[in-house]
Amino acid sequence: MEDNKERAEIDNKDLDEETLxxxxxxxxxxxxxxxxxxxxLLFHKEFSVNGISETLHLRQSTVSHQLRFLKNLRLVKYRRxxxxxxxxxxxEHVMNMLRQTIEHACHN
Amino acid sequence: MEDNKERAEIDNKDLDEETLxxxxxxxxxxxxxxxxxxxxLLFHKEFSVNGISETLHLRQSTVSHQLRFLKNLRLVKYRRxxxxxxxxxxxEHVMNMLRQTIEHACHN
DNA sequence: ATAAAATATGAACATATACTAATATATGCA
DNA sequence: TGCATATATTAGTATATGTTCATATTTTAT
Structure with missing residues (x-):
């Protein structure tokens, strides 16, 4: 046996619940x-809630809800x-994945 | 104006429906x-449906349903x-994203 | 042809998700 | 203080999603 009780999750058969x-x-x-x-939209510059709402034609309420979701995951931040x-x-990691996948999907 | 009517989606304010x-x-x-x-599980080697089912303690039906989902998106393939x-x-692209994100999540 | 093994499918159910309308909260200013 | 603007929150609703049970399909071997 070696001194590392557990190898990185990626090498195990199954993942632990938290990682999952x-x-x-x-x-x-x-x-x-x-x-x-x-x-x-937030790729290039910051936007106010109303800014997002108007640009994407979404209700203010909808935008606010989704921003809270993204905020909880620390995918967005804000300044007042x-x-x-x-x-x-x-x-950055998530934004890079998003960019890559969008480019990949855009029938390049 | 230039000759490209539309720049890559990534540069536009909004994405087209198909890409989305x-x-x-x-x-x-x-x-x-x-x-x-x-x-x-499929990262390292291939698995039969029952193999997945037993290894992950999932019903055969559940595995089959999810495999169909993944198959429709061409994320998995099979041989008989x-x-x-x-x-x-x-x-490969998706598997790389998955690996990266798992590693990222595993409090490295 | 029939049976067994492996997998796929369909229907039903419970839960999760996303949107909306209405209302609440917070900030700045007269 | 009172009002206007910007955003957040709550509750309700409709749809999407994931799992399960039961059953169908497919393939191989006898």
Missing amino acids: FVVSQTFKALGDPTRIRILN EGTTLYYSHDD | FVVSQTFKALGDPTRIRILN EGTTLYYSHDD
Whole structure:
């Protein structure tokens, strides 16, 4: 036996529950068209909630809900300016995956 | 104006419906713990349906349903040997994303 | 042709998810 | 304080999703 009780999860037959949860949550975040559109919008610059709402033709409520979802997963962050909140992306790894997959899907 | 009517989707404010569908479907496939476990299992070698079922303690029916899902997205393929079907992964890009994200999640 | 083994399918069910309308909260300013 | 603007939250609803049981299909061997 070696001194490492457990090898990296990737080498095991099965994954532990916590890893499974985090990974599935992360991908779930990218598994919805609305959230993809929002993240894609935030690729280049920050947007206010209303900015997103108007640009993507989504209800303010819908945008706010999805931003909370993304915020909980730390995929976006915001800064305040008066009553306005400016959201921007906050996870390079996820944004890279998204970019790659979009490029991959765009019948290159 | 230039001769390219449309730049790559990634540079536009919004994505077209088809791209949105493909991308969200791809991530949706990775957004479920059961499918993640199956794909993770298929990382190293092929497995029969029953093999997956027994290894992951899942009903045969559940595995079969999820494999169909993954097959429709061309994330897995199979070869036949008698009455047994051996499944293996069929999308390097997706498997790489999965590996990266698992490693990323495993509090490295 | 019939039976056995492996896998696929269909229907039913419970839960999760996303959107909406209505309302609440928070901030800045007169 | 009172009002306007921006955002968040709550509750309700419709749809999507994942699992299970039962059954059908497919393939091989006898």
